[in-house]
Amino acid sequence: MHSPLVPAATTPDPATEALRAEVRAFLREQIDAGAFTPGVDTWLTRWDPAFTRALADRGWVGMTIPVEYGGHGRTFMERFVVTEELLAVGAPVAAQWVADRQAAPSLLKYGTEDQKQRFLPGIARGEICWAIGMSEPESGSDLASVRTRAARVDGGWSISGTKLWTSGAHHADAFFALARSAPLDPAHRHDGLSQFIVLLDSPGVTIRPILSMSGDHHFNEVMLDDVFVPDDLVLGTIGDGWAQVTSELGYERSGPERFLSTFTLLGATVDEIAAGRIAADPRVGALVGRLVGLHHMSTAVSEALERRERADVAASVVKVLGTATEGDIADLAAELSDESAPDGFRELVAAGAMQRPGFTLRGGTSEILRGVIARGLGMR
Secondary structure: OOOOOOOOOOOOOHHHHHHHHHHHHHHHHHHHOOOOOOOOOHHHHOOOHHHHHHHHHOOOOOOOOOHHHOOOOOOHHHHHHHHHHHHHOOOOOHHHHHHHHHHHHHHHHHOOHHHHHHHHHHHHOOOOOEEEEOOOOOOOOOHHHOOOEEEEEOOEEEEEEEEOOOOOOOOOOEEEEEEEOOOOOOOOOOOOEEEEEEEOOOOOEEEEEEEOOOOOEEEEEEEEEEEEEEHHHEEOOOOEHHHHHHHHHHHHHHOOHHHHOOHHHHHHHHHHHHOOOOOOOHHHHHHHHHHHHHHHHHHHHHHHHHOOOOOHHHHHHHHHHHHHHHHHHHHHHHHHOOOOOOHHHHHHHHHHHHHHHHHHHOOOOHHHHHHHHHHHOOOO
16 A cells, blocks of 8 residues: 555656666766756756757657657656756756646646647747746735736736746746636635736736845746737636646646755765765765655656646645755755865855745745645545
8 A cells, every 4th residue: 555645656667767877878978068067956047948959859858748749759757757867967957847847738738729739849849938827926825815817808818917936937938827817706716717828928018037145037026917818828718727727736846856956966965975075974864865755756746647647735745845855955065065165066055055045935835735735635
């Protein structure tokens, strides 16, 4: 038997392990050639369209998109293997991340044929970038409280509201905006929500940067002022936005980026200990053990998604535990680092420290996620 929190995981497939070796060899070549410098939290902070196109040329973007839509028709597990390897070396993958991780699966599940033909081939080529239009000021992770409004107009909808913490919006082509398309019914707060494909170069869209402690710009505030969205850019069914966005969050919260964001920092710490430049610490072994468990859990969620099973509860578990782990790695490396450590290691430590406050912002606060888990277990 297995826990109801996490689906059972199978043993590794030799074919996926061969793919893993291929990706590792490619990444080693890229690093040696100076194509990128490994970093921390690079799925969010390192935007490199040229690297994304190089991955797309090898068939490693849009892997699960069917061939008829320009993708490669491969499995979720094959995509998971590629994703893990990219994260483990801190590759600059932000340009394709949201489009490949959740926009493409949502379009395949809820999009019209015209929407699939319009967006999916460009996603698979690494040419179309996506952002997330969920969070709002004063709403936190309570998506049912969104204030963005969608009003029916001739030929479509007029969208007004503000989206916050919108990573990469200043680079992205579009996002799915969750908006209230019917008046709020306090007794049924999840009703009356809909999703719309908003092209971010549309009239009425204003994108303002939110700078991190280090001065980096990847978060944004996106203001929508009577933005017209034609009927052919409604995603799914009007009024079904809650069910759709919950499905989308399964893809967002379950991936290995939820625990591998600081893996390069842990690897560098181990290297420094092995070289005798910093003292050994038993907490390193404990963190490695936690990562092994999280790898198993995240793998199991990907397999559940492959089987088209609901995985929002298990995904929330991965997110809660992964967020704590990536933060603990950053904290331990900072504690063990001193002025005698090599510059490269101290730069990674500094990057981890700068990203530390943002770990709990992504994909929902721990309190909300724990509520998802409790409801999934039938607890109150």
